[in-house]
Amino acid sequence: MDYEKPNSISSTPAGKGVEKEIENVKKLRGKKKNNFKLIIETTVVAVLLLLISWAILKLSFNDFNGYIANKKNDEHTSGTYFGSVQKDNEVNGVSNKFERGADVYFSTSVKEPFNRRDVTLTLLNKYGEIESTQMKIKVPVKPESNYVYGVLDQLNDGKSSLEDGDYIFRVTNGNRVLSEGEFSVVENK
Incomplete structure (x- = not known):
């Protein structure tokens, strides 16, 4: 079949x-x-x-002008410094006196890590013994970081808005001052 x-x-x-x-x-x-x-x-x-x-x-x-990093430092490098130029996360042209209209960069390094998720940056006008807050801002940080840097600009518009006078810049961790520095802005000559 x-x-x-x-x-x-x-x-x-x-x-x-x-x-x-x-x-x-x-x-x-x-x-x-x-x-x-x-x-x-x-x-x-x-x-x-x-x-x-x-x-x-x-x-x-x-x-926003808040920058964070980790930085090895010692007695000579920890603290707050001001400068006219910032390059590679470092402040150059270190000075405590700046002409009006010039950018003022800051660099703050502390010995120990912040151990927090934010620090407060405060810019104060200093009139003799009187201090007046110009800017106070919390910036996020990594708890293991110990370095914060940026440019001081009250209006955050890319142009320096600091008037003539003496200033105090503080980095605080809650109520504790981690670092502080002073600088002056003077009239252009």
């Missing part, structure tokens, strides 16, 4: 139902591939948006 296979599944009525099922499965697989592709594309977009948001926050923080 010779048995011949039919050339196609569709040669029988049951075969036509199977063929339709196979087509439906192929369509579903295509949809699943499209869904998987959509999930991957959405994930990539979400990651890119997250990175962009992080970059914007970082830039905003940098414009």
